[in-house]
Amino acid sequence: MLLLVLLQVLQVSVRAQFCPDLCVCSGGAAELRSVRCSATGMSALPVNVPPNTVKLRLEKTLISRVPRAAFYNLSELRFLWLTYNSITSVHPSSFVNLKALRELRLDGNLLTTFPWEGLRDMPRLQTLGLNNNRLASLPAHAALFLPNITYLDVSSNRLTILAAELLDLWFPLPELQEGPVRRKILGLHDNPWLCDCQISMLTSLSRSLGSPVVLMDQLLTCSKSVGQSGMLLTQADLSRCTRPSVQPAATRVVSPLGSNVILRCDASGYPTPTLTWIKTSAYTDCCKQDVLQNSEQLPRILEGFMQDSPRVGVRWSIISLNALSYEDAGEYRCQARNMAGISEAPIKLKVMGVTRLTRFPKKKPKKTPTKSSPKYKKPNQTSADSNALTEESPLVSNNFPSLKSRNVIS
Template sequence: MRQLLLVYVILCCLSLAHPFCPSQCTCVLHGLTDGARTRSVVCNDPDMADVPVNVPVDTVKLRIEKTMVRRIPTEAFYYLVELRYLWITYNSITSVDSAGFYNLKVLHELRLDGNMISVFPWESLKEMPMLRTLDLHNNRITNVPNEAIPYLFNITYLDLSSNKLATLPSDLMDIWPPFNGAPIFANASQKVVLGLQDNPWFCDCKISKLIELSKMSGTPVVLMDLFMACSGPENLAGFPFQRAELDNCVKPSVMSSATKITSDLGSNVILRCDATGFPTPSLSWANADGSPVDNTVQESPGDGIRWSIMSLHGISFEDAGNYNCKAKNYAGNAEATISVSVAGDISTTTVPLRLSNKTEPTKQVSTVIPPTTLPSQPL
């Protein structure tokens, strides 16, 4: 019994020193110039039907290519904590579990091109905070939802080409210059590469920012193919983006009733802004720090027009500052800023000197400022 235990311990030690390689894969240990070593694993057996589960734990690069693997199950790679490159390309993948990439905290590159994925679990990207390359080229993806946008901020190479995308959420382009308002530097070293060609794009206002980007030069966002074309509507079918002129698509413009307002302490204040654009812009108010403001009303008296008012009741010194009115539609964004100042005195209480044993009543001194009257109709 003791001899069997000794043999087991020796085998365990050998497995740690020289990890076993999956039977349908090839494992290679690479020596680096600084003396360190990294391991890569390639699995390309056409008879492989499942993601291997016994890949060496020190693997840095894993390639699963040209196999019969059809799905990526939950926590398929959770033990590969050193994995930086994961290529699962040209297989038969149709299903990716939302927890399929659990614990890949240092993964830098994920390539899933050449599969049959129709729905990608975008929320799974939160498990890969170091991810910079996401390649979904040549799949069957039909939709990128708004919920995907927060997970794409750190991606610098996004390839969605050769899918079945007809549109994109208009807010997607807002995470990159020039649409996010960040200054553009022609010699910026950090570029974002987007692959969006070979999709059946429906050219309407929803993708107007993408069409606008295709007509720009010198931006930090680089399109792999500038000569993308419209598949619809009928009047634009076959037109390249650079020649497409969209109907009923106008960026918003916004104007405030005043840029600076000084109001007495305790008064009521109404701020107003008006916006035009098509589709009709939405309006929202925010403080200088970006936090939303309550007590607002808005109305659209007709297509392409909207106004909004914000009320400040019994204004105090804490209400002083800048308020931003933001207009937004598919074509873009605009905002106007109103600066509010507060004038007046703070009420104070004075305590009289005691001149005798008799106590005199306390006198209160205050500045009374009548409040302004709210109009019955918007300005």
């Protein structure tokens, strides 16, 4: 009995040696370890968390900031909960080396901004909880770091609008997605939304069959709208929503081989549409079948174009093609998209060039009759001037082609 008590005391002392102060640890050295710290007097992150920790929970503490590389030694961490603390700032490099992290929760803090670029250090992250904070905006560039996020909760914040670019990047067109459509769960409720076309179209998208987005709560309330405040989004007057219209600068372009050409199109609509260039067909001339056989798979999305929005509701885009070849010929489509719909306009590009140089055959010089010829007449020795002129005529004809011949060759 005494031996058993001593073993228990030894286990407790060993566990205490590897467990941070004011925290509770579970799991042995060879097991997946979980650490929970919920002491109200804790004001800084623990520094001696076991390196084999898989789940770390820091809840209801006085921790106010998350510094750089705060969890660098926890490379096996999969779940990180920093919920209901007093966190006001998170360094962009706080999550370095968290390659295995699946779930990050920062619910119930005092965050006014979030370092979205820090998500690059968590390539396997799927769940991100930011509800019950003080976030006032969800910037467009955040979508660049959300491709693997399937659960995003930003409810109970201070959000008023959603950027069109954010939805275009996070919810791309089905034909632009590789593989099956991945559904994403999005929490937007309990925010003071300015109920415009953008948020309305998102809720409509979530109700469609096979939609890539699922809202946790469909009953979004407008704090500001065209009509009254405090009304449900489904009851708001959203007449400003307009499907985009596209106007190309030219529908047919003919340009010489080796030249440079710029294709441009303008689009209007609300919300402000985004533009994409797509090549849908290649050269179809019978003499250029080798170009078709060697061309890439069509249609394909083109890159390297420019676009800008001079004002709300208007956007233009140009694509520059340099040193034209026959592979550049074909049909291009300028596609405009916003949450109200999709429109596109075709532009046909024809590349002209000299493929074969045609020359007229030279006239054969007339044969000089020989003495044996019956039509041969011995020249008159006294008409030297006339004979000289007759002998020069073929030379003049060979060296200086007629005007008509010169025009055809050039």
